Each structure stands twice: as C-alpha cells, then as structure tokens.
Amino acid sequence: MLNEVLVYDDTFSKDFKTEGVNRNVLGMVGTGYLDGKMLLSKHALELGFNNQSDKNNTAIHEFVHLIDKADGDIDGVPKLLLDKQYVIPWIDMVYEEMEASKIKNSDINAYGYTNKTEFFAVIAEYFFERPDLFSKKHPKLFEMMSKVFKQK
Ligand SMILES: [Zn+2]
Known part of the structure; x- marks a missing residue:
C-alpha cells in the first residue's frame, strides 16, 4: 500500500x-x-522529532492517515485496527468530542477539529507524544486509542 516516501526539504503547496x-x-x-x-x-519531520512534548509530529500524523486509508477510505475510522464492536462507539465518541469542542476550549490542536479524519491523526500525535497527559485529559479517547494501537 505504501511504496514510496518522498521527502521535500521544506513545506510545499x-x-x-x-x-x-x-x-x-x-x-x-x-x-x-x-x-x-x-x-x-x-x-516538519525534524521539528516533530526534536520536540517530544508539543503533541505535534508530522510523521505520526501522516502514517496514521495511511493506516486509516488501509481499509479503503480515509474517514477517521481505522477499521483494520478497530475490532468491529468498537467501530460505532468510536464514531460516536469522535462526534461527541467534536461537538463538545464548539463550547469548550480543548487542548487538542484545533486542526484536529477540521473533520473526523484530521481528528484521528491529530489525537494520534498527542497520544504518542504525551500519553500520560492524554490519558489524564481525555480518558475515554485514550482508552479507545489504546485499543486501536494495541498499546495495552
Ligand atoms: Zn492530516
């Protein structure tokens, strides 16, 4: 599914x-x-790995999109990694979190609220860079992400 990684020196259009x-x-x-x-x-790769605490990591972000895409579509639902019975709870939880963000300040990067696809990639960056903080601030999401990435 992935046959080439092209690395640009800097950002691109x-x-x-x-x-x-x-x-x-x-x-x-x-x-x-x-x-x-x-x-x-x-x-962006260098920035992502040089700063381990800012919850941002481009490599993680893009690889998570790739994992998301592996089931056929990039939709924020990693069906290959999520056991069937968790797919609906996952979608519900993401929907709830995105709705809640309209009324409360979130410490999740605002870009994540663009859509469900970006939300999944952005919280994965947070999950892998600051697992302790993520589990404290977002226990339900943390539990689900742990299931997705089999970290438990
Ligand atoms: Zn993205």
Whole structure:
C-alpha cells in the first residue's frame, strides 16, 4: 500500500510546488496518481522529532492517515485496527468530542477539529507524544486509542 516516501526539504503547496505562495503542507498521503506515496517535509519531520512534548509530529500524523486509508477510505475510522464492536462507539465518541469542542476550549490542536479524519491523526500525535497527559485529559479517547494501537 505504501511504496514510496518522498521527502521535500521544506513545506510545499497542495500542488507540490516547493517555491512560491501557499506552501503550508507539512505532509500528505497521496491519492489518485500519487496512490501509494507519502510526501513529507524534512523540516516538519525534524521539528516533530526534536520536540517530544508539543503533541505535534508530522510523521505520526501522516502514517496514521495511511493506516486509516488501509481499509479503503480515509474517514477517521481505522477499521483494520478497530475490532468491529468498537467501530460505532468510536464514531460516536469522535462526534461527541467534536461537538463538545464548539463550547469548550480543548487542548487538542484545533486542526484536529477540521473533520473526523484530521481528528484521528491529530489525537494520534498527542497520544504518542504525551500519553500520560492524554490519558489524564481525555480518558475515554485514550482508552479507545489504546485499543486501536494495541498499546495495552
Ligand atoms: Zn492530516
């Protein structure tokens, strides 16, 4: 499913230009003619691994999109990793959390609230970088993520 990882020196634009405006992409999982490829910014990778406590890590983020995609669609539901009986609770929990975020401040990166797909990738960064904090602040999500990634 993944046959190539392309590493760009710095951020790039949505149409893969490394010069000019709108170069704000840190990484992405290819679709269409880029199927099977992952594109990553070297700069973002370094930042992600140099800072272990900021809950941000581009490599984790993009690999989680890839895991999400492995069941056929990138939809924020990792059906390959989640036992069947947990799929519905997972969707409910994500929905609830996204709704709740409209009324309360969340310590989850705001980008995660873009949609369910980004939410899954963003909380995975948090989960792997700051597991203790994540389990304290988001016990239900932590428990579910532990099931997804078989960390228990
Ligand atoms: Zn993403």
